[in-house]
Amino acid sequence: MNGKIIDFMQWRKIAGAASIALFVLSLVFLVVRGINFGLDFTGGALIEVEYVEAAPVQEIRQTLTEAGYRDVTVQLFGSETDVMIRFQADNDPDLGNKVVDLLTASGAELELLRNEFVGPSVGEELRDKGGLGLMLALAVVLVYVAFRFQFKFGIGAVAALIHDVVIIGGIFALFQLEFDLTVLAALLAVIGYSLNDTIVVSDRIRETFQESTETDVVKLINIALTDTLSRTLITSFTTALVLIALLIFGGQMLAGFAEALLIGVVVGTYSSIYVSSNILLATNLTRQDMIPPSREEPDLTEEKPSWLQDD
Template structure:
């Protein structure tokens, strides 16, 4: 007899909408707090968006940020940020730091001569230091990257909304877009709160979150539409609960297996991809939550058509209409 692992019972009857106003209120509060955090702290833009040069140093000797900064101060480089990088995957004698130099006013990027001067200055205080990577981005390019990133996120949200509208109804599209905005906004708020580096890889992570979240939302929407045509006499809330429960096993298995891989990358993948992996990990958690407690709540309040086989749209199944489909 084959052994089959079941993380979710076969027939669940969880009332996901029992506390619908509380859950939606929490989501709204989190979104508002994210906006406040973004305004107060701002995003910790990486070199992709700020312009300048990032030098990654590596040494067998412990990093002393104060000594590094003192060695660079005579160069007159302006704003210089030096941070030590910690990672459990590093060797015992592997000490890594990042030196971030903002682009000088009127210059497209930090010149190779300046980079060479930085390397020479650091070698005077730590002869064992090496420079495995140097990344430079000019202010003009960084400004264009910010615009392109914003357009990419907005274009994806608009395209997804149109797709949901055409495949289902406008109420579904409204729920999906509110859910996606909720996911992106809260993820950015977490990045601002903890000052996690925000760069092009984070934009890629945000687009990945949007795709993952809408995939989970569409699965439940599709089952909801089937059940709405099947159970015409049931209240919309009951049909929604039924649909979420029927797809719960798939949601848990998909999210769970994805998180296993992501947590492994988060712990063992190194600091280079940590921001990217953290964004996706957090986004999957918040996206799974929002597909039920944000998208479905919006659809529940707006009401939907109860019978797609009919062209008559007078009865939209709204809880405020007070009428049931035949």
């Protein structure tokens, strides 16, 4: 590599302590405050109405809240006249008409398009399958990275992914942000994003170990991290710009997705540099681990069998 080598690993102990502290705090928040599951998981009513003119979202939310409905979420759905309303309620086939009557009492003109109910058992099944999907994704990552690189890299990659997912969950628990299916999708996307970043770094570490004659493992990792820094920062920056735009202009329906993925990009960039690399050093990675076993050359001087010897 040409140019200055950035000594990332000089901060590895501080970064490791910070990661452990954030991880433990996130677990505490998850246990003490818990996840604020949305209607996708807890069950409730979903009603879609279409207004003749632009829908007054704040007024709709206030009207339903004053009427006694709990956890009301009102958001535009596709256009400024199409509104999606979600709230906790018992299963009532006539609930949609009751909401329409309540909203038309103020003189607004609207039409009921959809009236659905998600039961708690369906929400519980979604939650269980979502958690199973996360664990399965982590297991597949461990196997894939272990086969592609080396088992120590697999441990580092999975540790970084668990670190990212738990911290995102801890932030959502701390601020009681709504956790719905879009957030679960964001967590799976974070696993893919962070894994891609970790694989790029791991690939460069392997190449550096194989190409360099340097024996200092810390220096070799610093060289690999410096080589991939510009790629990592550019990818993270451009992804963050898109997510910020999505967070601002995407509406309430995509807010949770953008929030979770934006946190994941920041935490994932950090973990691909420090968490996975720290794990590699903790597992005593050596140059011998990166050198593929050489095939034994056949002994050409060995005497041929009698039936192969020339007459």
